[in-house]
Structures are given as C-alpha cells and as structure tokens.
Amino acid sequence: MTILGIFLCVISFVLIYKRLIYIFLGQCAKGVIIGYGSPIKSYKGVESYPYKVKYQYNNKEYIGYSLESITTSYDDFPNKNLQREITIYFKKDKPEVVTIKEFHGTLIISIIFLILGILGIIL
Numbered sequence: 205m206t207i208l209g210i211f212l213c214v215i216s217f218v219l220i221y222k223r224l225i226y227i228f229l230g231q232c233a234k235g236v237i238i239g240y241g242s243p244i245k246s247y248k249g250v251e252s253y254p255y256k257v258k259y260q261y262n263n264k265e266y267i268g269y270s271l272e273s274i275t276t277s278y279d280d281f282p283n284k285n286l287q288r289e290i291t292i293y294f295k296k297d298k299p300e301v302v303t304i305k306e307f308h309g310t311l312i313i314s315i316i317f318l319i320l321g322i323l324g325i326i327l
Contacts, residue, residue, distance in 0.1 A: 205324050205327060206324065206325055208321075208324050209320070209321045209322065209323065209324025209325035209326075210321065210324075210325060211321070212317045212318070212320050212321030212324060213317075213318060213321035213322065213325070214321075215314075215317055215321075216314045216315070216317035216318035216321060217318070219310060219311075219313070219314035219317070220311065220314045220315075220318070222271065222303075223271060223303050223310055223311055223314070225295075226271070226293040226294065226295065226301075226302070226303040227293050227303065227305070229295070230293040230294050230295050230296075230303075231261060231293065231294055231295070231296060232291060232292070232293055232305075233259045233260065233261045233291075233292055233293075233294065234259065234260075234289065234290070234291060234292075235257045235258060235259030235260075235268075235289070235290055235291075235292045235302070236257070236258050236259070236287060236288070236289055236290070237255050237256070237257055237285050237286055237287065237288050237290060238256050238257065238258045238267070238286075238287070239255075239256040239286070240253035240254065240255060240256055240274065240282060241253060241254040241255070241256050241269045244273075245278075249277055249278050250275055250276070250277055250278070251275070251276060251277075251278060252273045252274070252275045252276075253273055253274050253275075253276070253282055254269045254270055254271075254272070254273045255269070255270040255272060255273065255274065255285070255304065256268075256269055256270075257269070257270055257290065257292055257302055257304070259292055259294075259302070261294075261299070266294075266299045266300070267300070268292070268294060268299060268300045268301060268302040269300065269301060269302070270292070270301075270302050270303060270304050270307075271301070271302070271303045271304075271310055272303065272304050272307040272309055272310050290304050290305065290306055290307075291304070291305040291306065292304055292305065293305065
C-alpha cells in the first residue's frame with residue numbers, strides 16, 4: 205500500500221507542478237476554444253480530447269492544446285464549451301501548450317490523488 209501511496213503522490217505533484225508553473229511563470233491571454241485535439245483512448249470505452257485553443261499574444265495568433273480535456277465514450281464526439289471565451293496561461297518558449305484558468309478538473313484530480321497517496325502511505 206505504501207508503494208501505491210508514493211506513486212499517487214508523485215503523480216499528483218507532477219500535475220500540480222505543471223499547472224502552477226504555467227499560472228505563476230507563464231503569460232496570460234484571452235482565447236477561444238475552437239475544437240479538440242486527437243483523442244486518447246482507454247480500454248474501457250472512454251476517450252479524452254484536449255481542448256484546442258486559439259489566442260493572440262503580441263499581435264500574433266497561436267493555436268495551442270490545453271492540459272485540460274473533455275472525456276466522452278467511444279462513438280460520441282464532444283461539443284461542450286465550443287466557441288467559449290476563456291483565459292489561458294502559456295509559456296513563451298512553448299506556446300502550443302496552454303492551461304485554462306476557468307477549468308479546475310486537473311487540479312481537483314491532483315488534490316484527490318495527493319490525499320489518497322498520503323492515506324496510502326500512512327495506513
């Protein structure tokens with residue numbers, strides 16, 4: 205149980221670190237969700253699509269893929285949050301990867317993993 209707890213803590217630290225680095229050390233911009241990236245498929249009939257975001261920074265347009273994603277079942281294409289205006293954070297050296305300020309799913313899952321990991325180490 206301790207090994208599983210350590211594993212969950214490591215995963216949660218990586219996810220929290222990645223999101224917070226983009227928020228605190230990245231640049232802020234306004235963007236619009238224009239679609240979805242390539243799906244990541246699981247074994248149980250679920251696939252996850254990262255959001256495709258178009259934003260402007262220094263009078264240049266960029267298209268980036270977010271750390272956050274939307275999950276659907278196979279044979280079901282998502283249409284949630286399309287054309288929604290959002291606030292994004294990105295790094296200047298890697299403008300194709302962004303994090304969306306309004307979506308907190310990744311952070312919540314990371315905190316749950318951290319709590320489960322700590323409980324696994326303690327118990």
